[in-house]
Amino acid sequence: MRRDFKKLNRRSFLLVSLRLAIAVAAFGLTGFAGAADSLQGTWVATKVLSEGKPAENLVGHRLTFDGANFQIQSSGGQIIFAGTTSIDPAANPASIDFVNVEGGAAGATWQGIYAFDEDTLSICDNSANLDADRPAAFDTASGSGHVLFIFERAKP
Template sequence: MRRDFKELNRRRFPLVLLWLGITAAAFGNAGFAVAADPLQGAWVATKVISDGKPAENLVGHRLTFDGGNFQIQSSGGQIIFAGTTSIDPSAKPASIDFVNTQGDAAGATWKGIYVLEGETLSICDNSPNLDAVRPTAFEAASGSGHALFIFERAKP
């Protein structure tokens, strides 16, 4: 009986490997990386400073990451911007780029940095002035051309 069980497992093992290979190919490496990406999901802006001034009109906007895509909605639910993102968590500080494909910024790329601390996501980027360089600190002083966004993870 024990010998039959070993023989059965020996025959099944290649089938299990084949199944794992087909599954990995179907989902691709990005499918597995997305599940592990802590930025995925929806975030709500709680504080925004743009070029040294509070931007209260942006508080309540919703930023959603879905795979390599992003979408920004107004507090009323209207899609304002959308496109793709690329992140480099190994950069110091971690970098993020937003390549806009929809909205008034279509064709523009915002270059920024981010930090995730628990359920708070901070992003500083050059969205107010595309000629400004990528920020190196989480500040948006007057004349910097940077915006600092503080987000909290959206509640389901």
């Protein structure tokens, strides 16, 4: 029995190692860092939908990424949320988590997905209802608990 357990552990280790090697080769060693680097800087919310309805009060909010840290400021410049982020650009769709350490959501983690090009960033997360699952698509149907933010890169 002990011998079978060792074989199973070796086999599991080899499978995990092989999958990791394939993922690294397919994505490239700089892929994850490259995705995080592309998000760096400040983004301004130009359109927001919550539970399927426009959330005009959130338009103009500024999301800033500085390394693994994030900060959200109101359109008036007041810091309303801050914390750390983690991303998984290899997930389908790419995932992002916001771990809040400051503001009204301190202690909460928003789970979301994201997509971006050079000047537009879309984030859909469960900040409207922390009991909701991570969104699977950029959709905010009524009762979903999801919020969709469309950001444009802030001009210097």
